[in-house]
Amino acid sequence: MSALALLGRHKVSPHITLPIHPFMLELHCHTTFSDGTLTPQQLVERAVTKGVKALAITDHDTIFGWQEARTAAVPHGLEIVPGIELSTTYNERSMHILGFYPDPNKLQAPLNDRIQGRHRRAQKMVDKLTELGFPIELPAMPGSMAPGRPHIANALLAAGHVTSQQEAFQRFIGDHGPAYVPYEKFTAQEGIELLRRCGAVPVWAHPYLFRGGIVEEILPELVEAGLMGVEVYHPHHSISEERVLEELCDRYDLLMTGGSDYHGPQPKPKAGDVDLNSLHLSLELLDRVKQAAASLN
Ligand code: AMP
Ligand code: ZN
Ligand code: FE
Ligand code: FE
Numbered sequence: 001m002s003a004l005a006l007l008g009r010h011k012v013s014p015h016i017t018l019p020i021h022p023f024m025l026e027l028h029c030h031t032t033f034s035d036g037t038l039t040p041q042q043l044v045e046r047a048v049t050k051g052v053k054a055l056a057i058t059d060h061d062t063i064f065g066w067q068e069a070r071t072a073a074v075p076h077g078l079e080i081v082p083g084i085e086l087s088t089t090y091n092e093r094s095m096h097i098l099g100f101y102p103d104p105n106k107l108q109a110p111l112n113d114r115i116q117g118r119h120r121r122a123q124k125m126v127d128k129l130t131e132l133g134f135p136i137e138l139p140a141m142p143g144s145m146a147p148g149r150p151h152i153a154n155a156l157l158a159a160g161h162v163t164s165q166q167e168a169f170q171r172f173i174g175d176h177g178p179a180y181v182p183y184e185k186f187t188a189q190e191g192i193e194l195l196r197r198c199g200a201v202p203v204w205a206h207p208y209l210f211r212g213g214i215v216e217e218i219l220p221e222l223v224e225a226g227l228m229g230v231e232v233y234h235p236h237h238s239i240s241e242e243r244v245l246e247e248l249c250d251r252y253d254l255l256m257t258g259g260s261d262y263h264g265p266q267p268k269p270k271a272g273d274v275d276l277n278s279l280h281l282s283l284e285l286l287d288r289v290k291q292a293a294a295s296l297n
Contacts, residue, residue, distance in 0.1 A: 006212075007059065008201050011105040012154040012221070014097075015069030015252070016017035018092045021281040023052040023108065023281060023282050023283075024051050024052050024054070024056070024122045024277060024280070024281075024283065025052070025053070025054050025258075025281040025282060025283050025285055025286055026047060026052045026055045026056065026059050026259050026260060026262070026276050026279075026281070027054075027056040027057070027058070027081065027083070027098075027200075027231075027257045027258060027259040027281070027285070027286070027289075028056060028083075028085070028205070028210075028234070028257075028258070028259025028260060028261045028262070029043060029056065029057065029058060029246045029259060029260065029261065029262040029263075030058065030059050030060065030261075030262065031043050031057060031065040031066035031069070032065075032145070033059045033064045033144065033145050034062055034085075034145070034146040034148060035146075035147075035149070035150040035151060035263060036062065036262070036263045036264050037058070037121055037178075037187055037263060037264030037265070038281065039068065039265045040057060040065045040068035040069035040072060041065075041068055041071075041072040041215060043055075043057075043069065043264075043276075044069050044072040044073050044076070044078060044080075045072065045100060046276055047078060047098055047276050047277070048078055050275065050276040050277040051110055051162045051277055052078065052277045053078065053079060053090050053283060054078070054079040054080075054081055054084075054283060054286050054297055055069070055073070055079070055080055055081065055276075056077055056080075056081035056083040056100065056259065057069050057080060057081070057083055058083040058084060058098055058150055058259070059084065059085065059146060060086075060087055060096075060146045061084070061085070061086060061087055061111060061115055061146040061244065062084075062111060062115055062116060062144060062146040063082065063084055063102070063104055063107065063108070063111065064144040064145070066080065066082050066104075073126045073256060079231075080212065081100060081101070081285065081286065081289075082100070082101055082102065082104070083095070083097045083098060083099060083100045083101075083102075083200075084098070084102060084111075084195075084200070084254055085099075085205055086097050086098075086099060086114070086186075086190040086191040086194070086195065087118070087183045087186070088116065088144045088169050088183070088186050088187055088190065088191035089152050089182065089183055089185065089188065090212055090213070091189055091212035092182070092212065093210065093211050093212030093213075094168065094175070094182065094210075094211075094212075094281055095115070095188045095204075095210055095212070095225045096184060096204075096205035097188060097191045097192060097202050097203065097204060097205060097227075098183060098202070098204075098205045098212050098257070099193065099195035099198070099199055099200035099202055099203070100200055100201045100202065100203065100205040100233060100257075100293060101199060101201060101288050101289075101290070101293040102195060102198040102200035103199045103200075106197065106198040106199070107194075107195075107198040107200070110205065113280050114146075114186065115143065115144070115145075116143075117183065117184035117186075118146045118147050118148065118183075118204070119141070119143075119162075120146075120184070121182075121183065121232060122138060122141075122147040122148075122151065122152065123158065123183065124181045125149075125152050125173060125187050126152070126155075126180050126265040126279055127172075127181050128178065128179040128181065129152075129156070132172075132179060134153035134156065134159070134176060135159065136152070136158070136159045136161070136181075137158075137159070138147065138151060138152070138155050139154060139155070139231070141153070146287050149169070149173050150165065150263070152168065152172075152173055152179075153168035153169060153173065154164040156172065156173075158169040158184070163207075163249065175211060178258065188222060188225070189221075189222075189225040189271040192222065192225045192227055193225060193226060196226045196296060198230075199293065199296045199297050200293070200296070201229060201255065201289055201292045201293050202226060202228055202229070202297070203227070203228065203229035203230060203231055203255065204219070204222055204227055204229070204230050204231060205229060205231045205234075205261075206231055206234045206236060206237065206239045207219075207231070207245065208234075208236065208237050209233075209236055212258070213217050215245075215248070215262050217235065217245070218243075219252065220252070221254050221294070223254070228252070228254060228255055228292050229249075229254050229256065229257055229289070230248065230249055230254050230255070230256060230257070230261065231257050231258060232245040232246055232249065232256040232257065232258055233256070233257070233258025233259070233260060233279050234259065234260075234261060234279075235260055235278065235279070236256060236261075255262050255285075255289055257285055257289060257293055258281045258285065258287075259279065259281075260274050260275065260277070260278050260279055261274070261276065262274060262276050267281045
């Protein structure tokens with residue numbers, strides 16, 4: 001089947017009514033266990049209202065959100081896809097690798113190291129901000145939770161040092177900001193290998209958000225390391241970037257996935273905000289991910 005046939009959101013004539021029902025897949029979102037603003041239960045409820053039929057929970061470096069999501073999903077018949085978004089580095093820049101269907105018993109111990117690293121990193125950013133003259137207080141964050149830069153941005157906002165999250169990234173914690181601290185060393189290759197060892201399908205998240213190299217040049221190295229898929233459909237990818245990624249997936253025989261990378265509603269919602277199911281992806285994409293996961297076991 002062509003890539004186009006797998007999508008429900010294609011730019012067809014408005015007079016053609018496409019069947020709605022197969023296009024209800026959401027393979028990338030965050031909860032309060034990382035830097036999302038909705039609890040897993042709230043996320044599930046919103047997904048149901050948006051017509052999602054299969055929802056992946058892909059928090060940064062933690063899988064503790066799965067259980068609450070599964071419990072909340074049962075009465076709605078919503079399928080929860082267990083996932084993770086691993087924070088890794090490539091060329092010393094942040095690279096995110098999604099993993100679908102990891103064995104939690106195998107992944108939990110290595111993840112504990114990653115989560116603790118995120119707590120150390122958050123504290124280092126707090127220390128840098130204090131040195132710069134912008135002291136902040138982070139909320140209490142349990143060990144199961146993976147702190148990220150959005151938490152720092154919110155603390156800067158709460159302390160009155162900035163007037164928006166965006167300003168916090170621009171002035172302090174963006175990739176070149178004076179209070180930015182990179183992840184503790186863990187390469188993309190190591191992340192891909194870890195996911196495969198744990199039975200998870202590794203997928204390069206939002207390749208065109210990567211700032212450390214050219215997608216076409218990096219992809220073969222990731223494939224060599226065991227990458228099995230690419231997140232083709234993402235709100236920050238242009239249509240032409242999606243076409244390039246579709247072709248690369250064909251060339252390297254990779255799975256295609258997609259998701260809204262939803263982190264919760266904006267404080268001041270407006271038309272055009274990213275929302276769950278805004279990409280209208282076909283459930284057939286998920287069938288292929290499941291087949292790939294089965295091949296790893
Ligand atoms: P971290 O993994 O802790 O470095 O945080 C990455 C997260 O920060 C991403 O998933 C986004 O949610 C958010 N983020 C990154 N850059 C920006 C930015 N310039 N403005 C707002 N949020 C951002
Ligand atoms: Zn995030
Ligand atoms: Fe990401
Ligand atoms: Fe994400």
